Amino acid sequence: GRRGRAAGGRCEVKAQHSSATGVWGTARELVDLARATLGRIDLDPFSDAAWNATIGADRILTERDDAFRCAWFDNAPTAAQLLDASWDAESFAREPWRSTAIVNGPGDPTGDAIKRAWRLTEWHHRAGFLGGGCIWIAFNVGQLQTLQNSGAPRSLLSFPLLITSSRVRYVESPATERTRLAKLADVERKLRTATGARAKLLRSQASRLAAGATAPPHASAVALLPAHDPREAERQRAIFALVGGRLGEVRL
Numbered sequence: 350g351r352r353g354r355a356a357g358g359r360c361e362v363k364a365q366h367s368s369a370t371g372v373w374g375t376a377r378e379l380v381d382l383a384r385a386t387l388g389r390i391d392l393d394p395f396s397d398a399a400w401n402a403t404i405g406a407d408r409i410l411t412e413r414d415d416a417f418r419c420a421w422f423d424n425a426p427t428a429a430q431l432l433d434a435s436w437d438a439e440s441f442a443r444e445p446w447r448s449t450a451i452v453n454g455p456g457d458p459t460g461d462a463i464k465r466a467w468r469l470t471e472w473h474h475r476a477g478f479l480g481g482g483c484i485w486i487a488f489n490v491g492q493l494q495t496l497q498n499s500g501a502p503r504s505l506l507s508f509p510l511l512i513t514s515s516r517v518r519y520v521e522s523p524a525t526e527r528t529r530l531a532k533l534a535d536v537e538r539k540l541r542t543a544t545g546a547r548a549k550l551l552r553s554q555a556s557r558l559a560a561g562a563t564a565p566p567h568a569s570a571v572a573l574l575p576a577h578d579p580r581e582a583e584r585q586r587a588i589f590a591l592v593g594g595r596l597g598e599v600r601l
Contacts, residue, residue, distance in 0.1 A: 395466065512600075
């Protein structure tokens with residue numbers, strides 16, 4: 350549901366962001382695509398209560414839970430175990446669960462956090478804990494390359510994929526809105542005494558700030574990790590193609 354930078358070796362779970370444009374939540378049309386495709390959203394592992402008002406997942410993992418350390422499911426290994434290169438994750442007994450998830454993993458300048466998030470998501474899907482299907486939101490198509498070298502046996506290109514044909518509008522966070530409105534108030538205060546070219550510049554700034562924030566200029570990608578049940582997987586692919594086709598190009 351939300352995205353942010355990792356601090357050190359640990360993920361700081363913040364809203365989806367662009368370093369240049371502030372803090373952003375998953376675009377509503379992508380949430381609608383996930384819900385239509387999966388039928389329900391059982392888990393959002395990178396979220397909080399405020400962002401879940403948009404996502405509507407039955408269960409979330411917050412910054413306090415720490416999705417890079419805790420167990421995502423009962424009877425599952427912890428994320429810390431799964432990310433430990435010395436632990437044999439492939440020997441763990443598989444679970445015939447039917448849970449679903451939407452994942453918009455946190456990022457950092459090195460790309461390490463998003464790789465770890467993908468490794469965890471891919472394992473839980475392959476192991477059956479997310480056997481009901483999963484939608485992965487790649488806020489930047491650069492993830493198509495980054496996640497080919499994540500250490501997971503499958504990448505985004507292994508799955509049905511949507512590339513949006515236009516920039517989707519991500520959701521402005523309350524913190525970003527407060528910052529924008531504070532800047533607007535400051536610009537309006539300066540306008541009271543400004544004249545000439547400076548006044549013209551300030552009026553332009555005020556107009557942009559009043560109109561609302563500009564969503565990050567990223568082309569987005571969405572991957573469907575389909576249900577393990579073949580019949581349900583076929584249904585999901587059909588809906589993903591139909592609904593996703595309204596947003597861009599879908600490759601099944």
